[in-house]
Amino acid sequence: AQKITQTQPGMFVQEKEAVTLDCTYDTSDPSYGLFWYKQPSSGEMIFLIYQGSYDQQNATEGRYSLNFQKARKSANLVISASQLGDSAMYFCAMRARVYSGGGADGLTFGKGTHLIIQP
Amino acid sequence: KAGVTQTPRYLIKTRGQQVTLSCSPISGHRSVSWYQQTPGQGLQFLFEYFSETQRNKGNFPGRFSGRQFSNSRSEMNVSTLELGDSALYLCASSLSGQGIVGTEAFFGQGTRLTVV
Numbered sequence: 001a002q003k004i005t006q007t008q009p010g011m012f013v014q015e016k017e018a019v020t021l022d023c024t025y026d027t028s029d030p031s032y033g034l035f036w037y038k039q040p041s042s043g044e045m046i047f048l049i050y051q052g053s054y055d056q057q058n059a060t061e062g063r064y065s066l067n068f069q070k071a072r073k074s075a076n077l078v079i080s081a082s083q084l085g086d087s088a089m090y091f092c093a094m095r096a097r098v099y100s101g102g103g104a105d106g107l108t109f110g111k112g113t114h115l116i117i118q119p
Numbered sequence: 120k121a122g123v124t125q126t127p128r129y130l131i132k133t134r135g136q137q138v139t140l141s142c143s144p145i146s147g148h149r150s151v152s153w154y155q156q157t158p159g160q161g162l163q164f165l166f167e168y169f170s171e172t173q174r175n176k177g178n179f180p181g182r183f184s185g186r187q188f189s190n191s192r193s194e195m196n197v198s199t200l201e202l203g204d205s206a207l208y209l210c211a212s213s214l215s216g217q218g219i220v221g222t223e224a225f226f227g228q229g230t231r232l233t234v235v
Contacts, residue, residue: 037226043207045226091162095222106152106164106177107211107224 002027004092004110012116019079021113023092026073032096034075035107036066039089048090051075087117121146123212123227131233137198140230144191144212151193152224153185156207165208168193197232205234 003026013019025034036048051059051066059066067076079086093107124143132138144151153165164177168187185195191212197204208231211224 033222035223042228043209043231044228045209045211047223047225050223093162106154106167106175107162108164109154109162111161 002029002032002094002096002108004094004108006092006110006113008113009111010114010116012118013082015084015117015119016081019082019086019115020067021077021079021090021092021115023075023077023110024073025075025092025094027094027096029096032094034066034068035093035095036064036075036077037091037093037109038086039091039112041088045091049077082117084117084119087115089114123210123225125208125210125227125230127230128228129231129233131235132200133235134200134202136200137196138200138232140195140197140208140210140232142193142195142210142212142227144193144210145214145225148212148214148225149191150213150222151187151191152211152213153193153195154209154211155179156209156229157203157205162209165195200234202234205232207231 005024007022032053034051038046049059049061049064049066051068058068063080065078089112091112092110095107126141150169152167154162156162166176167174171187182198187193207229209226209229211226213222213224
């Protein structure tokens with residue numbers, strides 16, 4: 001079974017500062033994918049960034065980057081130059097265990113971090 | 120390109136009733152997954168459909184069921200509603216049908232179900 005741990009229930013950050021949201025994971029599968037999603041108060045889950053377990057480079061998407069440390073089973077999200085619109089819940093998730101007949105486990109989510117950007 | 124559409128957005132039902140939620144995936148996406156989000160349990164995987172077949176199921180009682188139609192639209196049904204079924208139900212669609220771990224899931228805005 002997979003497990004995602006997000007140890008920061010909430011964070012307050014000044015606008016324009018960089019933010020690091022922590023995520024550790026646990027799985028026995030050698031092949032897995034790690035995802036970060038943003039959930040504003042409207043409820044929709046917005047995909048931010050993806051990292052595969054075999055990817056050699058850390059993933060980057062605009063202001064988002066993923067600090068992937070495989071040996072430590074860590075996949076922290078870094079947001080550079082935070083903006084007021086970044087205030088939201090952030091979820092780390094993973095998917096592993098691809099079945100030979102197709103299909104995979106659904107995404108396993110962490111409990112989330114509530115990020116508040118202050119002006 | 121239209122995103123994932125879930126209807127209705129809000130729903131209030133009485134204990135013991137049943138409910139059906141609908142999800143229209145992104146055009147061309149053949150995989151639809153359902154998740155339940157509650158303050159206590161967080162986000163939990165319900166089931167996944169691909170080409171009208173349920174491929175995988177989370178740890179939920181049989182009261183939770185779903186189906187997928189030939190146009191990839193999916194419905195989720197909950198029978199004999201309990202107070203604990205109150206939650207945000209999120210649908211996600213994916214392009215890949217091979218269960219690749221890196222398949223990106225695009226979510227809808229969810230249906231907020233309240234059971235009274």
